[in-house]
Amino acid sequence: xxxxxxxxxxxxxxxxxxxxxxxxxxxxxxxxxxxxxxxxxxxxxxxxxxxxxxxxxxxxxxxxxxxxxxxxxxxxxxxxxxxxxxxxxxxxxxxxxxxxxxxxxxxxxxxxxxxxxxxxxxxxxxxxxxxxxxxxxxxxxxxxxxxxxxxxxxxxxxxxxxxxxxxxxxxxxxxxxxxxxxxxxxxxxxxxxxxxxxxxxxxxxxxxxxxxxxxxxxxxxxxxxxxxxxxxxxxxxxxxxxxxxxxxxxxxxxxxxxxxxxxxxxxxxxxxxxxxxxxxxxxxxxxxxxxxxxxxxxxxxxxxxxxxxxxxxxxxxxxxxxxxxxxxxxxxxxxxxxxxxxxxxxxxxxxxxxxxxxxxxxxxxxxxxxxxxxxxxxxxxxxxxxxxxxxxxxxxxxxxxxxxxxxxxxxxxxxxxxxxxxxxxxxxxxxxxxxxxxxxxxxxxxxxxxxxxxxxxxxxxxxxxxxxxxxxxxx
Amino acid sequence: xxxxxxxxxxxxxxxxxxxxxxxxxxxxxxxxxxxxxxxxxxxxxxxxxxxxxxxxxxxxxxxxxxxxxxxxxxxxxxxxxxxxxxxxxxxxxxxxxxxxxxxxxxxxxxxxxxxxxxxxxxxxxxxxxxxxxxxxxx
Numbered sequence: 001x002x003x004x005x006x007x008x009x010x011x012x013x014x015x016x017x018x019x020x021x022x023x024x025x026x027x028x029x030x031x032x033x034x035x036x037x038x039x040x041x042x043x044x045x046x047x048x049x050x051x052x053x054x055x056x057x058x059x060x061x062x063x064x065x066x067x068x069x070x071x072x073x074x075x076x077x078x079x080x081x082x083x084x085x086x087x088x089x090x091x092x093x094x095x096x097x098x099x100x101x102x103x104x105x106x107x108x109x110x111x112x113x114x115x116x117x118x119x120x121x122x123x124x125x126x127x128x129x130x131x132x133x134x135x136x137x138x139x140x141x142x143x144x145x146x147x148x149x150x151x152x153x154x155x156x157x158x159x160x161x162x163x164x165x166x167x168x169x170x171x172x173x174x175x176x177x178x179x180x181x182x183x184x185x186x187x188x189x190x191x192x193x194x195x196x197x198x199x200x201x202x203x204x205x206x207x208x209x210x211x212x213x214x215x216x217x218x219x220x221x222x223x224x225x226x227x228x229x230x231x232x233x234x235x236x237x238x239x240x241x242x243x244x245x246x247x248x249x250x251x252x253x254x255x256x257x258x259x260x261x262x263x264x265x266x267x268x269x270x271x272x273x274x275x276x277x278x279x280x281x282x283x284x285x286x287x288x289x290x291x292x293x294x295x296x297x298x299x300x301x302x303x304x305x306x307x308x309x310x311x312x313x314x315x316x317x318x319x320x321x322x323x324x325x326x327x328x329x330x331x332x333x334x335x336x337x338x339x340x341x342x343x344x345x346x347x348x349x350x351x352x353x354x355x356x357x358x359x360x361x362x363x364x365x366x367x368x369x370x371x372x373x374x375x376x377x378x379x380x381x382x383x384x385x386x387x388x389x390x391x392x393x394x395x396x397x398x399x400x401x402x403x404x405x406x407x408x409x410x411x412x413x414x415x416x417x418x419x420x421x422x423x424x425x426x427x428x429x430x431x432x433x434x435x436x437x438x439x440x441x442x443x444x445x446x447x448x449x450x451x452x453x454x455x456x457x458x459x460x461x462x463x464x465x466x467x468x469x470x471x472x473x474x475x
Numbered sequence: 476x477x478x479x480x481x482x483x484x485x486x487x488x489x490x491x492x493x494x495x496x497x498x499x500x501x502x503x504x505x506x507x508x509x510x511x512x513x514x515x516x517x518x519x520x521x522x523x524x525x526x527x528x529x530x531x532x533x534x535x536x537x538x539x540x541x542x543x544x545x546x547x548x549x550x551x552x553x554x555x556x557x558x559x560x561x562x563x564x565x566x567x568x569x570x571x572x573x574x575x576x577x578x579x580x581x582x583x584x585x586x587x588x589x590x591x592x593x594x595x596x597x598x599x600x601x602x603x604x605x606x607x608x609x610x611x612x613x
Contacts, residue, residue, distance in 0.1 A: 040487055068487040070594035070610050095589040095612045132514055132587035133578035135554065190552040201587035202613045240551045243589040243612075247544040251537060254593060267593040405485045406586070406613065433584045475587065 001039045012064075012458035016044055024052040026059035030392065030458040035064050035450060038403065046073040049265040053078070054273070055086025057335060057342055061392050063349050064454040065373070065401035065446065069094075071268030074348035077395040079333065081342055082274035087262065088283055089271035090253050092345035093328050095246035097286055098293035099204075099237030100324035100350075101372045102170075102301055103383065104317040105223070106308070108230040110210040110470070113312060117208070118428060120311045121471040124206060125430035127307045128300060130475040132201045132433070135194035138299065145189050146181040148196065149241075152291030153322075156298035162319075166301065168361050170294060170322040171351065176329075179291050180284025184241065185248050191240030192292065197299035201436055201475035203399075204236045205374075206304065209381065209467035219385045219464045222367040223320060231467055232308075232317060233381060234300050235374055237326065238293035245289050249282045274343055283328075290327060297322055320383075321370035325350045325398035333393055344393050352386035352396035352461045371461040373452050375400045377429060377472040378422055378442030382452040384461035396460040400448035409444040410435065431474040440474065478604070481509035484595075486610050490588075491595060493608040499535065499598065500562040502605035503542055507560040507573070510543055510591070510611055514550075516583045520558035522574035533567045535598035539607045543591035546573055554578055586613050 006014040006029065014036060016027040027047050029036060043066050050072055051060035057079045066075030071091025080086025113120070129136045140148065148155050153174030157164055167174040181189075199206060211229045214220045225231075238245075253270035256278045257263075262271060272279035301319065308315040328345045335342075344351075353360055353369040360369055368386035375381045379400070386394065404412075415434025418441055422429055431437050449466075456463050479501045484491035490513060494506025511517060528545045532538040542562070550557060550573075557575035564570075589612040596609040 042487075070489065070592040070612065074488055091593075095592075131584045133554065133556065133582070133584060187548045187552060191548060194554065195551075201584075202589075240548075243551075244544075244548055246612075247548070247590040250590075250593060251540060251544075255537070267596070270593065402488050405487060406490055407483055407485060433586065435583075435585045439586060 001036055001041050001044065003033060003037055012454055016048060024048060025056045027051050028059040028061045030061065030460060031064040032454045035454055038446065039066060040068040042068040043073045047076055049269055050076060050078050052265055053087050053269065053271060054262065055080045055084045057081050063395065063397045064458060065397040065399055065451045067401045069347065071266060072347040075397065075401065076347045077345065077349045077392055079342040079344045079393045080274065081340060086274050086343060087271040088274050088279045088328055088343055089269055089345060090246060090249040090282055091268040091270050092347050093286060094326045094347050095243045096237035096326055097242035097246060097289035098324040099326040100293065100322060101374055102234040102297040102322040103320040103372055104232040104301060104304065105225060105320045106230040107316045108312060109228045110230060111228065113230055116311050117470055120208065121428040121430050123307045123310055124471065124473050127303050128199055128206055128473055129197065130199040130473055134198055136197035138196045140193055140196060142189065145192060148295045149179050149181040149184065149288035149291050151175055152294040153298035156295045161299045161302035166298065166319040169319040171324060174294050174298065176287045176290045178284060179287040181288050183281050183285040184245060184288050188241045188244035188248065191244050195239040196296060197303060198239060199236050199300065199475045200239060201433065203440060204475050205377065206473040207233045207469050208471035209233060209469050211465050212468040213466040215463040215465065216385065219367040222364055223370055223383065223464060225383065225465045232304055233372065233374065234297055234304065236296060236300065238289040239296060241292045242289040245285045249285060253278060253282060286328065290324065293324065323350050323372055346395055348398050349395045350398045351394055352390055353394050354386050354388050354390050371396045373397050373399060373448065373455065375448030376442040376445040377440060377469055377474065378427060379448050380469060381467045382448065382463055383465045383467065384452065384455065385464050387459050387461050390460055392460055397451050397455045400445040400451055402444060403446045404444050406439040409439050409441050413438045413441040427469050428471045429474060433475065436474055479505045481505045481512065483509065489610050489612050491608065491610050493606060495604055495606050497604060499605045500564055502607040503539060503562045504560040506539060506607045507543060507546055510588055511557050513588055513613065514585050515556050517558040519582055520556055521576045522559045523576050524555065525572050525574050526553065528571045528573065530569050531567045532569060536596050538569060539598050539609060540591045540593060540596060542569065542571065547588055547590060556582060588613050
C-alpha cells in the first residue's frame with residue numbers, strides 16, 4: 001500500500017481522503033507505517049466500499065492486521081444504525097460465521113508436562129476431528145440441531161459438554177438471542193449433521209501453548225495467567241452450517257439489493273436494510289450460526305478436557321474466554337455523548353470491551369475484555385485486554401494476518417519438512433494435511449509481535465501475555 | 476475438441492480459481508475441478524457415485540457461484556469428494572452431474588473450501604474460449 005494516499009492523523013491512525021466526486025463516509029486505518037505499507041491496495045478499495053454503504057455510523061475502519069478479503073477486508077469494522085437506514089451485510093460477516101477462539105487456562109506448568117507432550121499431541125489428534133472430510137461422533141437429528149441453533153453453548157452444557165461456569169466466560173453467556181432456525185436452509189442443516197464438534201481446516205487449529213511472557217501483571221492476575229502455565233486455544237467456527245448460510249444469503253442479498261434501493265459497489269458486500277424482511281431473515285439465520293459456533297467450541301472444550309485428563313490425571317482446564325471474530329453484534333455505543341443501538345460488523349476483528357463494561361464477567365471487569373490475537377503455529381499468540389476509551393467500536397485485531405497467499409506458501413514450503421523443522425524448535429504438529437501445513441507456514445504470516453504491539457500502541461487493546469505454541473493440531 | 480483447463484490466481488487469504496473451456500459448460504466443469512483439486516488429489520478419487528444438481532439462473536456469474544456452492548454443499552452433506560463433472564445448460568435451466576466417492580482412508584486431505592464468493596467473479600468469452608473465475612473462501 002502506498003502511504004502517500006493516506007493522511008496520518010496520529011502515530012497509529014490514518015485516514016483515506018475521498019477522491020473528487022467520491023461520496024462515502026470516513027475511512028480510518030489503525031496501524032503503523034510498516035504494517036500499512038505491507039497491506040495490499042485492495043484493502044483500501046474494500047474498506048472505501050464499506051464506507052459507502054447506507055446508515056454507516058462514524059467511520060469504516062481497519063485493524064492493524066487487515067488484509068485483502070472478499071467484500072469487507074479481513075480486519076474490517078463497521079457499525080450501522082437501523083434507525084438511519086443502516087444495513088446488515090452477509091459479506092461483512094463472511095462464510096465462517098462466528099469463527100473465533102476459545103481459550104482455556106490450565107493448572108499445569110510446562111516443566112511438569114513437557115515429557116508427556118508427545119503423548120498428549122497424539123491423543124488430541126485422535127480425539128479432535130480435524131481436517132476436510134472429517135466428521136464428529138455426535139450425529140444430530142433435525143430437532144436436536146434446531147435446539148443447538150437456539151441454545152448455543154448453553155445447549156452443549158445441558159447435554160453434558162463442559163460446565164455451567166464455562167458460560168460466564170463466553171460472549172452472550174454462550175447463547176445469542178434472535179436465532180431463527182427456520183431461516184436456515186435444509187442444505188445448511190444437512191451439512192452440519194456430522195460436523196458438530198469438529199475443528200475444520202485452513203487456519204483453524206487447536207494449540208497447547210505455554211505462557212512465555214507476562215506484560216501486564218494486574219490483568220494477568222485477573223485472567224488467571226502466569227509464566228510457564230499451559231494454555232489451550234481452540235480456533236474454529238460454525239462449520240458447514242455457517243458456510244452454507246453465508247453462501248445462501250450472499251446470493252439472496254446480492255440479488256435483492258437493487259429492489260431494496262442499495263447500489264452495491266461490490267456484489268460481495270451483499271446487504272439489506274436491518275429493518276427489511278430480507279435483513280431480518282439473514283440476522284435470524286446468522287444468529288443461529290453464531291449459536292452453532294459457540295456450541296461447537298463448547299463440545300471441543302469438553303473433548304480437550306477429557307483428553308488432558310487421560311494424560312495428566314490432575315489436569316483442570318477452565319474457560320478463560322471465548323471470543324468470535326466474524327460477526328455482527330447488536331451493541332450500545334455512545335456516539336456524540338448519546339447511547340445508540342448499533343449493528344457492529346467485525347470481519348476478522350475481535351470485540352474488545354473496555355474496563356468497566358457492564359457485559360464483562362465480574363472477574364474481568366476491572367481489567368477489560370480478554371482479546372486473543374492468534375498467531376501462526378511457529379511463532380505464538382497474544383492475550384490482550386480491551387483498552388480504556390477504545391475508539392473503534394470496542395474492536396481490536398484478531399490475528400497476525402497473512403503476508404503471502406496460500407499458493408505462494410505452497411511453492412516455498414513442504415509439509416513434512418516444516419513439521420520436522422518445528423519439532424526441532426519444540427513445537428509438535430499433528431495433522432492429516434501436509435498441504436494445509438505448508439499453506440499455514442509461519443513464514444506466510446505477518447509478524448504477530450508487531451501486530452500485537454501496534455494494537456496496543458493504537459489504543460485498541462493492551463498486551464497481557466504472550467503464548468508460545470507447544471502442540472498444534474491442524475485440520 | 477475439448478480444451479478444458481483449471482488454473483489459480485493470487486489472493487491474500489483465500490484462493491482464486493479459474494476454469495477455461497471451449498463452452499461455458501466446460502468452463503464451469505473446469506472451475507469445479509479447480510475447487511476440488513484444493514480439497515484432494517483428483518486422480519485418486521474413484522468416480523463411482525453420481526449426484527445430480529439442478530437449478531435455474533439467468534445470470535452467468537450467479538450461475539457459476541450457485542454451481543460451485545451447490546457442489547460444495549452436496550459434497551459436505553453426503554460426506555463425498557468429487558472429481559468429474561458434467562454440466563448442461565438450456566437457457567436459465569442448469570443440469571449437472573458430479574461423480575466421486577465418500578471420503579476414505581487413502582484420499583489426500585487437502586484444504587477445506589468453505590464457499591465460492593462473489594469477489595472477482597466473472598464468466599466471459601475471451602476469443603474462442605470461455606473463462607469462469609472467482610475467489611473461494613478456504
